[in-house]
Amino acid sequence: MARTRLTAEERHEQLLRAALTAFTTGGYAGTTTDQVARIAGVSQPYVIRLFGTKQQLFLATVENAGRRIEERFRQAAAVEPTLASLGAAYDDLLAERELITVLLHGFTASADPAIGPVVRDCFGRIYRTVRELxxxxxxxxxxxxxxxxxxxxLGAMQVVGPDPVPREPWMTELLDK
Incomplete structure (x- = not known):
């Protein structure tokens, strides 16, 4: 059976998806480029060739997650430029548990002098986007x-999003509007 050859852009996206899965599971410290390679079905040296280091791969993964949130907010604002509309868009994004969990890993790894500025910039862009839109x-x-x-x-703890855990009273109190 012939294998389909991916373009460089498709391969890059494939590796970012694999990295999202790996970093969501193990966090920054607990994930290796070999794990990412196995998920993507490529060699570990190939991952390094494309991204340089695990740190660069992690940063690309966090930045990609931030861009996806910004894009979703822009789509929502094109229909209705309100906080309620952006909030509904974020509710949809909560279904992508890996996306939100990798952001949390970015926040916790931001004490690292190379990671912190990138994570803070990502969060700042989201803040400015919300205000602008x-x-x-x-x-x-x-x-x-x-x-x-x-x-x-709460999404990372599976309180909200797909397949939530059974609600406890404190969860309901936090989520009541």
Whole structure:
């Protein structure tokens, strides 16, 4: 059976998807480029050739997650440029548990001097995008992002999103609007 040859861009995206899965499971410290390679079905040296280091691969994965959130917010704002619309878009993104979990791993790894600036820039872009798209003031954007961080944490704990755990009273209290 003949194998389909992927373009460089398709291979890059394939490796980012594999890295998303690997880093979601093991975090930055607990993931190897060999694990990413196995998930993608390529050799470990190939991963290094494309990304250089595990750190560069992790940063590319976090940046890609941030871009996907920004893109989804832009799509939502094209229909209705409100915080409610962006919030509904984020609710949809919570179904992509790997996406939100890798962001949490980025936040926890941001004490690393090479990772911190990239993660902070990613979060800053999301903040500026929310303000730009909705016209939200500083306080409104802060509240929106604070709720988003809460939902991100709850999503990573499987309280919200696909296949949530059974609700406990404290969960309901946090999520009641």
């Amino acid at each position: 909705t016209g939200a003031d500083q306080d409104e954007a802060r509240q929106f992002l604070a709720m988003g961080m809460l939902l991100t944490c």
